[in-house]
């Protein structure tokens with residue numbers, strides 16, 4: 025039976041980042057397993073937005089450190105051919121008078137206290153950056169120049185390539201069906217290709233993390249939640265890649281927007297999605313009624329989009345935890361098992377730092393930032409990661 029120091033389950037952007045960082049920190053034998061292929065899970069559905077705007081202080085720190093990795097990606101992964109597809113267009117967030125205004129103000133102030141470069145814009149200044157939008161109702165507009173979007177699949181591929189170059193063994197089409205244990209200690213994994221032994225398992229299974237509930241004592245609370253994404257085209261008002269990502273807290277769907285393909289608008293809601301009974305990332309339907317409903321909100325903010333056409337639409341599935349924040353670190357009562365799941369629709373922007381600290385934990389190195397706030401125990405102790413907007417889709 026083959027034996028490894030660490031086995032990583034799941035080749036999404038989180039698992040590949042863990043594998044890369046394990047090799048980076050000198051782990052000698054690492055195996056990454058994915059039942060389909062690298063990047064084939066929910067990573068391929070990501071909108072790719074990179075920002076440090078969070079109302080949970082700990083998330084700001086993970087995102088801030090991750091931005092510096094994305095910003096100098098090829099050097100970081102030590103592969104001059106690597107690209108994460110970064111577009112540095114900035115990030116704008118706006119609220120009108122109402123219940124989101126003070127949480128936004130408090131979150132911006134907290135970001136400033138954490139040394140994030142931020143600007144406060146007047147509606148006229150906002151229009152200069154995003155001339156296709158109307159800001160007449162805006163009571164507060166924050167702008168992060170060091171933000172934008174990137175490509176989650178390219179990032180996962182680059183982490184995987186560099187990990188492989190550093191000696192990580194990567195096996196696709198291998199389904200992990202259980203954990204091998206000796207008492208409370210994990211000693212390996214069972215798979216469709218046989219058993220593999222190891223000292224530590226890192227599970228980065230996203231919506232499929234619920235499989236762990238059948239393998240270990242205790243319940244993994246994670247709900248697969250489907251969200252729709254639309255790409256709209258308006259020839260008279262293209263959303264160019266020089267225009268910032270935009271979060272509209274004043275809209276009913278708390279919509280987020282970015283440029284798509286250089287001229288189209290990518291738009292999606294920042295509210296609850298459709299809960300799924302089974303973990304299933306295959307495509308769902310996007311009804312015409314839904315397109316009309318979201319389209320009406322878009323046209324309120326972007327008047328020219330009243331006549332925009334639907335260029336394409338797709339769905340993606342979030343791994344939602346009870347407080348919409350990830351679970352990171354060791355599983356209590358199961359020695360040798362580390363998890364990283366529950367990113368609740370915002371894991372890509374955190375992936376470099378999350379991979380780094382999970383790898384550090386697996387190798388018993390000090391972690392760059394504490395894992396404790398993200399422990400699974402918070403769901404029983406009540407120390408939830410509640411942000412300034414309250415529990416929910418805006419963390």
Ligand SMILES: Cc1cc2nc3c(=O)[nH]c(=O)nc-3n(C[C@H](O)[C@H](O)[C@H](O)COP(=O)(O)OP(=O)(O)OC[C@H]3O[C@@H](n4cnc5c(N)ncnc54)[C@H](O)[C@@H]3O)c2cc1C
Nearest residue numbers: 034036037038059065066067070071073200340371372373
């Ligand atoms: C529509 C949408 C928009 C998003 N937009 C953003 C955004 O703008 N910014 C942002 O930061 N984040 C965003 N996210 C979130 C981000 O994309 C995810 O948090 C991130 O990609 C998740 O990566 P992952 O590695 O955890 O999961 P995945 O990519 O889903 O990878 C998990 C992998 O585990 C494998 N696996 C599972 N179980 C097993 C098993 N038993 N054996 C072997 N393999 C297994 C699967 O095959 C899969 O490849 C978005 C997500 C969606 C769905």
